[in-house]
Amino acid sequence: MKKYREFIGKYYESLHGACLSAGLLLLADSFWVLHWPPMLLIGGAVLFSLLFHYAVKKNAVLPAGFILLVLHLAIFIFFHLTGREFGILLPYIQIEAACLGASVLCVTAAGHLFMIIPILLAELACLIYYGIQGISLSKWSICLVFFCCLLFLAEAAGQKRGIKKQDIFFLAPLFFMCLLFICLLPVKNTPIRWETVRRAADAVQEKANALLINLDHFFSGTSDTYSLSRSGYSSKGTLGGSLIQSDNPQISVTGTQTKSPLYLAGTIYDTYDGSSWTPEEPSGREKGKEYLEQYKSINESLSVSGLSDEEIRSLSHLCTMEIKFEGLKTKSLFHAPNTWKFQLPSSLEAESRGGNILLPKAKGVGFSYSLQFLELNYNSEDFQRLLAVTSGSQRDSARRSRIVKNCTALPDDLPRRVYDLAEELTMGCQTPLEELKAIRAYLAGYQYSTTADAPAEGQDFADSFLFDTKTGYCTSFATAMAVLGRCRGIPTRYVEGFATDRTCSEDKTEIHLSGSNAHAWAEAYLEPVGWVPFDSTPGYASGAGSAWEAESVDDSDTPIPTGPGSSGLVTGTEDHSTGSAGDSGTMEGIYTNLLQVLLKLLPIILLLAVVCLMAAAAVLFRKFMRHRAYVSMSSYEKILFLMDRLFLLGRLSGISFEEGETLLEYEEKAAGALDTPETALTEIFRMFREIRYGGQKASPETVSLLKTYVHSLETQYLQSCSRTKRLLYCLR
Template structure:
């Protein structure tokens, strides 16, 4: 569309010049015809908007959260003109249209209609609009796209989901002897509770491993069940703070669903249930019959989290005189000190108390997407081999989670390219599947590249497993398989059996079926060959001094396994200072040595490179990795935005039996990536079936109502479109004058209005064009540092050097900081010096090119 507009503007300019120089009827006719074309396109867009009709309907106006209901929308052309491009935009913040690509554009011939039947999945509780939100109409010359809102929207009521509880059990707060420590200090130690001997009928998930180790026999946790005498549930409806909108919705839904699940269980068991909460006032609900539950269930659709009373105040009000025959259960997302004190007082008075803490599952560690791995190994390295090797190692050593511990988490993400052009395909570690209909890629090495330059619109989906690197089980396993003294490395399973391996995977992957797990007969031989190639490739060292090698040995001398050695190096480097402007060494080859011994300052590339070098000095295969960090705070309501400032570098070490393990030596970055996961939580879902309806009858019922609303909507747009046409006509009439202004001052104005970092990008782009014109072309994959080294001061000036310009740009590339005004002035100084040099040495044709393609920034 941009290209078409440029062609139109150039045509108008050309006809204006032609008419000005030659005059006559034909030149002026061409000029005014070129002016009329955009007006016709705009009128066509508005005409299509007035004439076309859209109808939509859902099978059920009331659904359960997560339920899929049938949805249909119909586009109709009852006119004598064809409709070229109509795009339907859908609500996607709380619901999802299944099987329809929002980028689809529809063309309708006269008298034609198109009906699309699909399904809507409503993901969150409440009342909100679903289906078509607006339409975007594009003219036949692709000059203008105008989006019109649809006022005939459909609102749907989404009921919360009720989980089915068969035998809910809670660890009583009364039995927790360390509750005081955990409540006041928030320590992460294991809470003591009552235990009993293990019975053959008990699940292995409730084994208390620490208590069993102390007593020398298998012991299980002593759980308490919901009592038959009565339950009081206290809901925390205080507004959530410091959370994203999506996180708030998730937590609110979980609080409602937990309350409903308990209420449904108590009703079924005929246990007295009383709920307490505060909205505009303190409220009490009693549920003893199905009708009571149904009434509360319908009310939960519109429950708003605007309570003014804290959960501890609600607990005090609801508990009143302590009744030891009642169990008090608090459902909240935050345990305050006041709540802890209130619970402690009730426990002292003999009351039985329980706590359900709701934690949203979206604020995970920041995802690291691999973009570039330095020093490529052999082409036999494939994408999924790393993940398969980990599974095989887990199987050999019979690695299993302890108690309610989580080791792996199955994840899926869609990556869409927006304002970026690259051949790199980004993916996280332990990726086992990559799907795309728009790109193809080469997966023969650790770096994935598309077969063509990927830009806006390119997208693919990845499936991968997140690893709980802070789990004691994972840490101990990595220590075992990387021991340097050879002890403790004997696997539990001495041989490989396909059936046993399949059964093990179903358990360890938490019933997420993995189709492409390794089943080849020669997988073990391939893995050994793979390991040998990696060790040969990623233990190679650049020329380093003996004191670098001695430093590596000194840091790691007290450890007998590679994992702890690398952790020691990681801790050692994290004590250094992070800065975007580290001192430059006199020689490039002295960069690492200067960083380790003299300056001890640098940014992420310094730390990652240093860790790779130190790790290889003690014989560990380590690689340097560059990529992007996904920050979950950058959320726009539908997607997580990965900006240029998300560029980062880290190190990864190879351990046979696990694959690549990430390490984060950069100060301040460790806890962004590694954190202690919460225990596994059971999520209950219910599915509901619905009977089909006759869709044509539904559409006919809504047609008359939609026509009235659409007519009013289009009348409101008439005046708006008239004003737009007048403005555009006046703009095109003055195009000859605008042409001169744009040519002379347009680019400079964009530069002046741009943010500081954008100005730096403008300047760097023009500087690289001049250097290319001078015979120094930037090679694909070449860093600015290597590029400047290749030019070797041949484009330096007395006032400023090229190395200084590249340093200023690198400082903003790896940070969110704004470049300083004086640094912009330095880049402008170099640009002007280089421009004068190029004009002086160029031939007349290049001088004209420089004059028309560049501007005077100052």
């Protein structure tokens, strides 16, 4: 180690100067596009730096310069005598002159720290300028500049602490090896895309998001079926209350471009009790058939409708969609109206319960499936002709009887004025379709707001919305639509899910639906087609009520709410927080938002935890090794060790043992300040002098006494110092 120190100390300034000069030369080569070989410049800088440094040490600068001049003259004479052209030497002479000048400047500067500063600032300024101007730069020059910066910082820090320059020699090889490794890494002209790292980061993010969703699902205490969690619902499922916006991703859809806004039902509710909706629980042979019965009814109606093939094609549109869960966990399978086929993973089989389609077990982030459904142009003349078809099958009759029984019931205490309003709105209408359109048009004139008041205790929700508040969001409009339809004897039901019109303009493109796309609407049963969606929420009603190929016209009399993620007709006009999106308006929402904040901080927390664990392990290992070494010491070595601890505690207490100070002088200075209740400092120093200079043998009793004193002094210091100093002392 001593030989290494002497060797590096001998050539440090020349090597430091060589690095500075090589960096300058490479920067100059890049700026003037000289096309000088980088390795030749570096080699020349090292060679001339060593020669100049050696000449300075030997006081032989002039003789060295004279020898160099003679060598050049000899080369010129040789070229002249052999008839060679001197032009061949010109590039090498330029390189030599540049290397010599840069080496003299930088080696001289390397011996004086203040002279290095302007050179480094110039090199760093060049790097910044080259980056702005897009000037091509050798990676060797970047590494050399940063290597010199590290050496300068280490040398400046050592000088500030009064440490000689040679003490940084041990850092120089470490700096050099690190930068050499970076320099040897392959470099392309194009930026690194980090695809593998990005994919890994996406995978980690997806897993972390899945963990968040699973935790929220576990602690929320909600059912496994999908619902607009607290978006229009209280914790008990009661309608009403304010709505909190959320843009957390929920699902993504990819598939066929649709001709009308896409409605994806999550949960369908049949029973209304005046304050909430509950889903149907079918039993017996009714179980598991509803969505297939719906599709069969449409097929049979089309087959006997008398419509031509061209009219049927203009009326219907077969679509395929792939749905992926991104931010929720539920048993509900989202499906479009008139869905007739699901494609699930081979190990799963869905079950239909009324209009709801459920998985055996709740699925979370990453689960995907596809479905096929038949899109109908509900606002065309051909659809009205289809409704005129009479179905006489016994199967349709039994199904209709069950639907009428379950989906026309209303609370006995529903105010009479609700029935009167329904009758007034539909006066003059000839068909159920006309009645429903009249109700939808009337409700579209109500005001949309996310801060609607809840009804008074005991008051019917629909009655409160229709006559008192006249303000609400999708759950209010959907409930009113369904209740008014039932008042006219039309079977209706309430649906919660997602709605978007982006599928009308994008084909085979993945569309992400967030909490702002969560929605509620009503469906009405119209013979012989079956269930038809009716959306009366302002901003949605115009889209749902437009025929294909026709532009939607927004109702200018009603304000259309917009929010983040809005993209035209439907998307973003209603902002909901679904169950897994996290509604910050309730305790469950606050809990979910807290989890999301923790998720964002998770990488930092994990990194800090790892660093803390490693630091704790290092401290414990150091203490273990120190204790192990202490146990193996002799009594005299233990006394020396404990005296070092004593001087350390004295320095921490503001009483340092100065260089050249004797024990007696230190004893007089520290007397009283370093005394403990059991032992005085003078007694400890007397005992130490007898052992150190008096020839007295160190005994275990003496070690025990000194150890007790140091421990007491340590306790005394820890009780008097701040918590920060206490922590720093424990880490020693």
